[in-house]
Protein backbone atom coordinates (compact mmCIF):
# COMPACT_ATOMS: atom_id res chain seq x y z
CA UNK A 142 0.00 0.00 0.00
CA UNK A 143 1.22 3.52 -0.82
CA UNK A 144 1.53 6.07 1.94
CA UNK A 145 0.90 9.79 1.67
CA UNK A 146 1.12 12.62 4.22
CA UNK A 147 -2.02 14.73 4.05
CA UNK A 148 -2.65 18.28 5.22
CA UNK A 149 -5.31 19.41 7.65
CA UNK A 150 -7.85 20.45 4.99
CA UNK A 151 -7.58 17.08 3.23
CA UNK A 152 -8.07 15.30 6.54
CA UNK A 153 -11.11 17.44 7.24
CA UNK A 154 -12.59 16.63 3.83
CA UNK A 155 -12.13 12.90 4.49
CA UNK A 156 -13.83 13.27 7.88
CA UNK A 157 -16.72 15.24 6.37
CA UNK A 158 -17.15 12.65 3.62
CA UNK A 159 -17.20 9.85 6.20
CA UNK A 160 -19.77 11.51 8.47
CA UNK A 161 -22.09 12.38 5.58
CA UNK A 162 -21.66 16.15 5.80
CA UNK A 163 -20.54 16.09 2.15
CA UNK A 164 -23.23 13.61 1.02
CA UNK A 165 -23.58 12.22 -1.63
CA UNK A 166 -19.76 12.11 -1.89
CA UNK A 167 -18.16 8.86 -0.79
CA UNK A 168 -14.64 9.86 -1.65
CA UNK A 169 -12.61 12.42 -3.56
CA UNK A 170 -13.97 13.36 -6.94
CA UNK A 171 -12.65 11.70 -10.06
CA UNK A 172 -12.29 13.49 -13.37
CA UNK A 173 -15.89 13.02 -14.51
CA UNK A 174 -17.47 14.32 -11.33
CA UNK A 175 -14.93 17.12 -11.13
CA UNK A 176 -15.58 18.32 -14.68
CA UNK A 177 -19.31 18.04 -14.21
CA UNK A 178 -19.22 20.14 -11.02
CA UNK A 179 -17.02 22.77 -12.67
CA UNK A 180 -19.16 22.96 -15.83
CA UNK A 181 -22.69 22.15 -14.66
CA UNK A 182 -22.87 22.51 -10.87
CA UNK A 183 -23.71 18.82 -10.49
CA UNK A 184 -22.02 15.43 -10.14
CA UNK A 185 -21.86 13.16 -13.19
CA UNK A 186 -25.07 11.43 -12.05
CA UNK A 187 -26.93 14.75 -12.10
CA UNK A 188 -27.02 15.38 -8.34
CA UNK A 189 -26.45 19.04 -7.52
CA UNK A 190 -22.98 19.87 -6.12
CA UNK A 191 -21.23 23.19 -6.61
CA UNK A 192 -17.63 22.93 -5.38
CA UNK A 193 -14.97 20.35 -6.28
CA UNK A 194 -13.70 18.23 -3.40
CA UNK A 195 -10.40 16.81 -4.58
CA UNK A 196 -7.17 15.24 -3.34
CA UNK A 197 -3.89 16.72 -4.59
CA UNK A 198 -0.57 14.91 -4.63
CA UNK A 199 2.91 15.75 -5.89
CA UNK A 200 3.77 14.76 -9.47
CA UNK A 201 6.26 12.04 -8.56
CA UNK A 202 3.68 10.24 -6.40
CA UNK A 203 0.94 10.80 -8.99
CA UNK A 204 3.00 9.00 -11.62
CA UNK A 205 3.28 5.90 -9.42
CA UNK A 206 -0.47 5.48 -9.00
CA UNK A 207 -2.74 3.20 -10.98
CA UNK A 208 -6.44 2.52 -10.82
CA UNK A 209 -6.98 0.07 -7.96
CA UNK A 210 -3.95 1.25 -5.94
CA UNK A 211 -4.56 1.82 -2.24
CA UNK A 212 -3.17 4.82 -0.40
CA UNK A 213 -2.83 5.12 3.36
CA UNK A 214 -3.55 8.77 4.23
CA UNK A 215 -1.17 9.74 7.00
CA UNK A 216 -1.85 12.53 9.48
CA UNK A 217 0.71 13.27 12.20
CA UNK A 218 2.28 9.84 11.87
CA UNK A 219 -1.00 7.90 12.06
CA UNK A 220 -2.97 6.29 9.25
CA UNK A 221 -6.21 8.26 9.39
CA UNK A 222 -7.89 6.80 6.33
CA UNK A 223 -7.41 4.88 3.12
CA UNK A 224 -8.14 5.85 -0.45
CA UNK A 225 -8.87 3.39 -3.23
CA UNK A 226 -7.63 5.02 -6.45
CA UNK A 227 -10.21 5.09 -9.22
CA UNK A 228 -9.00 7.90 -11.33
CA UNK A 229 -6.35 10.60 -11.68
CA UNK A 230 -6.37 13.86 -13.56
CA UNK A 231 -4.90 17.34 -13.75
CA UNK A 232 -6.72 20.58 -13.16
CA UNK A 233 -6.15 23.77 -15.14
CA UNK A 234 -6.14 27.50 -14.50
CA UNK A 235 -9.24 27.67 -16.70
CA UNK A 236 -11.04 25.50 -14.13
CA UNK A 237 -10.08 27.95 -11.39
CA UNK A 238 -11.63 30.76 -13.38
CA UNK A 239 -14.86 28.80 -13.76
CA UNK A 240 -14.97 28.09 -10.04
CA UNK A 241 -13.91 31.49 -8.64
CA UNK A 242 -14.72 33.83 -11.58
CA UNK A 243 -11.15 35.10 -11.26
CA UNK A 244 -7.59 33.78 -11.27
CA UNK A 245 -6.26 36.74 -9.28
CA UNK A 246 -3.69 35.75 -6.64
CA UNK A 247 -5.18 38.37 -4.32
CA UNK A 248 -8.27 36.19 -4.01
CA UNK A 249 -7.52 34.01 -0.93
CA UNK A 250 -9.38 30.97 -2.29
CA UNK A 251 -7.62 31.18 -5.67
CA UNK A 252 -4.21 31.62 -4.05
CA UNK A 253 -4.78 28.64 -1.78
CA UNK A 254 -5.85 26.51 -4.73
CA UNK A 255 -2.83 27.62 -6.79
CA UNK A 256 -0.52 26.55 -3.99
CA UNK A 257 -1.88 23.01 -4.24
CA UNK A 258 -0.51 20.54 -6.78
CA UNK A 259 -2.47 20.38 -10.03
CA UNK A 260 -2.27 16.57 -9.90
CA UNK A 261 -5.47 15.14 -8.42
CA UNK A 262 -6.50 11.63 -7.40
CA UNK A 263 -10.10 10.46 -7.16
CA UNK A 264 -11.50 7.47 -5.30
CA UNK A 265 -13.43 6.13 -2.33
CA UNK A 266 -12.13 7.08 1.08
CA UNK A 267 -12.56 5.25 4.36
CA UNK A 268 -11.62 6.43 7.83
CA UNK A 269 -9.71 3.62 9.56
CA UNK A 270 -8.82 5.39 12.82
CA UNK A 271 -12.18 6.11 14.41
CA UNK A 272 -10.68 8.58 16.90
CA UNK A 273 -10.66 11.08 14.02
CA UNK A 274 -14.44 11.16 13.84
CA UNK A 275 -15.32 10.67 17.50
CA UNK A 276 -16.05 14.32 18.20
CA UNK A 277 -16.81 15.44 14.68
CA UNK A 278 -20.07 17.22 13.93
CA UNK A 279 -22.21 14.74 12.03
CA UNK A 280 -25.73 14.45 10.62
CA UNK A 281 -26.77 11.57 12.88
CA UNK A 282 -25.99 13.70 15.92
CA UNK A 283 -27.55 16.96 14.69
CA UNK A 284 -30.69 15.16 13.52
CA UNK A 285 -30.96 13.50 16.94
CA UNK A 286 -30.63 16.90 18.63
CA UNK A 287 -33.27 18.49 16.39
CA UNK A 288 -35.63 15.55 17.01
CA UNK A 289 -35.13 15.83 20.77
CA UNK A 290 -35.93 19.52 20.60
CA UNK A 291 -39.05 18.60 18.60
CA UNK A 292 -38.12 21.01 15.83
CA UNK A 293 -39.79 20.19 12.52
CA UNK A 294 -38.33 23.14 10.65
CA UNK A 295 -34.74 24.21 11.18
CA UNK A 296 -33.04 27.17 9.57
CA UNK A 297 -29.27 26.95 9.12
CA UNK A 298 -27.08 30.02 9.42
CA UNK A 299 -23.56 30.12 7.99
CA UNK A 300 -21.05 32.65 9.26
CA UNK A 301 -17.37 33.34 9.79
CA UNK A 302 -17.91 36.45 11.94
CA UNK A 303 -19.08 37.25 15.47
CA UNK A 304 -22.73 38.26 15.52
CA UNK A 305 -23.52 41.86 14.56
CA UNK A 306 -26.89 43.60 14.21
CA UNK A 307 -27.32 42.75 10.52
CA UNK A 308 -26.87 39.03 11.11
CA UNK A 309 -29.10 39.29 14.15
CA UNK A 310 -31.84 40.69 11.89
CA UNK A 311 -31.49 37.75 9.48
CA UNK A 312 -31.49 35.22 12.29
CA UNK A 313 -34.62 36.71 13.85
CA UNK A 314 -36.36 36.36 10.46
CA UNK A 315 -35.27 32.72 10.49
CA UNK A 316 -36.66 32.28 14.00
CA UNK A 317 -40.00 33.77 12.94
CA UNK A 318 -40.31 31.27 10.09
CA UNK A 319 -38.82 28.10 11.62
CA UNK A 320 -38.99 26.14 14.89
CA UNK A 321 -35.26 26.25 15.43
CA UNK A 322 -32.16 28.20 14.41
CA UNK A 323 -28.94 26.27 13.83
CA UNK A 324 -26.01 28.69 14.02
CA UNK A 325 -23.15 26.84 12.35
CA UNK A 326 -19.99 29.00 12.06
CA UNK A 327 -17.08 27.81 9.93
CA UNK A 328 -14.21 26.78 12.17
CA UNK A 329 -11.79 25.45 9.55
CA UNK A 330 -9.14 27.42 7.64
CA UNK A 331 -9.87 31.11 7.08
CA UNK A 332 -7.76 33.90 5.66
CA UNK A 333 -5.40 36.06 7.69
CA UNK A 334 -7.26 38.91 9.37
CA UNK A 335 -10.54 36.99 9.75
CA UNK A 336 -11.93 36.50 13.25
CA UNK A 337 -10.68 33.44 15.15
CA UNK A 338 -13.02 30.58 16.01
CA UNK A 339 -12.63 31.60 19.66
CA UNK A 340 -13.92 35.14 18.98
CA UNK A 341 -16.87 33.94 16.90
CA UNK A 342 -17.98 31.28 19.36
CA UNK A 343 -17.57 33.57 22.40
CA UNK A 344 -19.75 36.21 20.73
CA UNK A 345 -22.48 33.69 19.89
CA UNK A 346 -22.43 32.09 23.32
CA UNK A 347 -22.96 35.56 24.81
CA UNK A 348 -25.76 36.33 22.37
CA UNK A 349 -27.58 33.12 23.27
CA UNK A 350 -27.01 33.67 26.99
CA UNK A 351 -28.36 37.22 26.99
CA UNK A 352 -30.81 37.61 24.08
CA UNK A 353 -31.99 34.53 22.19
CA UNK A 354 -34.56 31.96 23.36
CA UNK A 355 -32.16 29.21 24.43
CA UNK A 356 -34.54 26.38 23.58
CA UNK A 357 -34.86 27.56 19.98
CA UNK A 358 -31.20 28.00 19.09
CA UNK A 359 -28.43 25.44 18.61
CA UNK A 360 -24.79 26.50 18.15
CA UNK A 361 -22.03 24.24 16.81
CA UNK A 362 -18.96 24.85 14.67
CA UNK A 363 -18.48 23.38 11.20
CA UNK A 364 -14.93 22.22 10.54
CA UNK A 365 -14.28 22.94 6.91
CA UNK A 366 -12.17 25.51 5.15
CA UNK A 367 -13.55 28.72 3.72
CA UNK A 368 -13.06 28.81 -0.06
CA UNK A 369 -14.33 32.38 -0.61
CA UNK A 370 -15.97 31.09 -3.80
CA UNK A 371 -19.04 33.33 -3.40
CA UNK A 372 -22.15 32.04 -5.23
CA UNK A 373 -20.91 28.46 -5.64
CA UNK A 374 -19.95 28.30 -1.99
CA UNK A 375 -23.33 29.69 -0.91
CA UNK A 376 -25.10 26.72 -2.49
CA UNK A 377 -22.38 24.36 -1.21
CA UNK A 378 -23.06 25.72 2.29
CA UNK A 379 -26.78 25.04 1.80
CA UNK A 380 -26.09 21.43 0.70
CA UNK A 381 -24.00 20.86 3.83
CA UNK A 382 -26.78 22.22 6.08
CA UNK A 383 -29.37 20.09 4.29
CA UNK A 384 -27.14 17.09 5.07
CA UNK A 385 -27.04 18.19 8.71
CA UNK A 386 -30.84 18.14 8.92
CA UNK A 387 -31.82 21.74 8.18
CA UNK A 388 -35.02 22.41 6.24
CA UNK A 389 -34.16 26.04 5.48
CA UNK A 390 -30.98 27.99 4.84
CA UNK A 391 -30.28 31.72 4.81
CA UNK A 392 -28.27 33.22 1.96
CA UNK A 393 -27.61 36.90 2.52
CA UNK A 394 -25.69 39.58 0.67
CA UNK A 395 -22.36 38.52 -0.90
CA UNK A 396 -22.45 35.13 0.80
CA UNK A 397 -18.93 33.60 1.11
CA UNK A 398 -17.63 36.48 -0.97
CA UNK A 399 -14.41 38.39 -0.52
CA UNK A 400 -13.27 41.82 -1.77
CA UNK A 401 -15.24 42.90 -4.84
CA UNK A 402 -15.04 39.66 -6.81
CA UNK A 403 -18.78 38.97 -6.69
CA UNK A 404 -21.77 41.26 -6.96
CA UNK A 405 -23.90 41.59 -3.85
CA UNK A 406 -26.66 39.25 -5.05
CA UNK A 407 -24.75 36.91 -7.40
CA UNK A 408 -25.26 34.15 -4.85
CA UNK A 409 -29.04 34.74 -4.93
CA UNK A 410 -29.00 34.55 -8.73
CA UNK A 411 -27.09 31.28 -8.89
CA UNK A 412 -29.17 29.78 -6.06
CA UNK A 413 -32.41 30.65 -7.89
CA UNK A 414 -31.13 29.15 -11.15
CA UNK A 415 -30.05 25.94 -9.47
CA UNK A 416 -33.34 25.69 -7.53
CA UNK A 417 -35.12 25.57 -10.88
CA UNK A 418 -32.78 22.97 -12.36
CA UNK A 419 -32.25 20.64 -9.41
CA UNK A 420 -33.96 19.40 -6.30
CA UNK A 421 -31.77 20.99 -3.62
CA UNK A 422 -33.66 19.33 -0.78
CA UNK A 423 -33.61 22.52 1.29
CA UNK A 424 -35.55 25.75 1.12
CA UNK A 425 -33.38 28.80 0.56
CA UNK A 426 -34.20 32.10 2.24
CA UNK A 427 -32.62 34.65 -0.09
CA UNK A 428 -32.55 37.71 2.15
CA UNK A 429 -31.52 41.23 1.34
CA UNK A 430 -28.80 43.05 3.24
CA UNK A 431 -29.95 44.57 6.53
CA UNK A 432 -28.58 48.03 7.34
CA UNK A 433 -29.31 50.73 9.88
CA UNK A 434 -31.46 53.54 8.51
CA UNK A 435 -31.11 56.88 10.29
CA UNK A 436 -34.57 58.00 9.18
CA UNK A 437 -36.34 54.77 10.15
CA UNK A 438 -34.23 54.58 13.32
CA UNK A 439 -33.81 50.82 13.08
CA UNK A 440 -32.35 47.91 11.13
CA UNK A 441 -34.16 47.59 7.78
CA UNK A 442 -33.56 46.36 4.25
CA UNK A 443 -34.16 47.98 0.85
CA UNK A 444 -37.34 45.92 0.69
CA UNK A 445 -38.97 47.77 3.57
CA UNK A 446 -37.36 51.24 3.72
CA UNK A 447 -37.70 54.04 1.16
CA UNK A 448 -34.83 56.28 2.25
CA UNK A 449 -31.68 57.21 0.41
CA UNK A 450 -28.28 55.60 0.59
CA UNK A 451 -27.03 58.63 2.54
CA UNK A 452 -29.33 57.66 5.42
CA UNK A 453 -27.88 54.17 5.57
CA UNK A 454 -25.24 52.84 7.93
CA UNK A 455 -23.80 49.68 6.46
CA UNK A 456 -23.08 46.77 8.78
CA UNK A 457 -20.80 43.89 7.88
CA UNK A 458 -18.18 41.59 9.33
CA UNK A 459 -15.56 43.46 7.32
CA UNK A 460 -16.57 46.83 8.80
CA UNK A 461 -16.59 45.43 12.35
CA UNK A 462 -13.16 43.85 11.73
CA UNK A 463 -11.77 47.18 10.58
CA UNK A 464 -13.13 49.02 13.65
CA UNK A 465 -11.71 46.53 16.12
CA UNK A 466 -8.36 46.18 14.30
CA UNK A 467 -7.93 49.98 14.50
CA UNK A 468 -8.68 49.87 18.21
CA UNK A 469 -11.89 51.88 17.87
CA UNK A 470 -15.29 50.99 19.29
CA UNK A 471 -17.94 49.99 16.76
CA UNK A 472 -21.21 51.89 17.07
CA UNK A 473 -23.86 50.05 19.06
CA UNK A 474 -26.20 50.26 16.10
CA UNK A 475 -23.84 47.75 14.43
CA UNK A 476 -22.59 45.64 17.28
CA UNK A 477 -24.04 45.15 20.77
CA UNK A 478 -21.75 46.35 23.59
CA UNK A 479 -22.08 43.00 25.36
CA UNK A 480 -20.85 41.23 22.22
CA UNK A 481 -18.05 43.75 21.66
CA UNK A 482 -16.77 43.25 25.22
CA UNK A 483 -16.95 39.50 24.79
CA UNK A 484 -14.86 39.69 21.60
CA UNK A 485 -12.26 41.82 23.40
CA UNK A 486 -12.02 39.22 26.18
CA UNK A 487 -10.68 36.39 24.00
CA UNK A 488 -6.97 35.54 23.76
CA UNK A 489 -6.67 36.02 20.02
CA UNK A 490 -9.27 38.04 18.11
CA UNK A 491 -7.84 37.77 14.58
CA UNK A 492 -6.14 35.03 12.61
CA UNK A 493 -2.44 35.85 12.19
CA UNK A 494 0.18 34.97 9.62
CA UNK A 495 1.03 31.68 11.34
CA UNK A 496 -2.36 30.06 10.97
CA UNK A 497 -2.51 30.73 7.25
CA UNK A 498 0.81 29.02 6.50
CA UNK A 499 0.76 25.45 5.42
Ligand SMILES: [Zn+2]
Nearest residue numbers: 434437446448
Ligand atom coordinates in the same frame (compact mmCIF):
# COMPACT_ATOMS: atom_id res chain seq x y z
ZN1 LIG B 1 -35.42 54.09 6.18
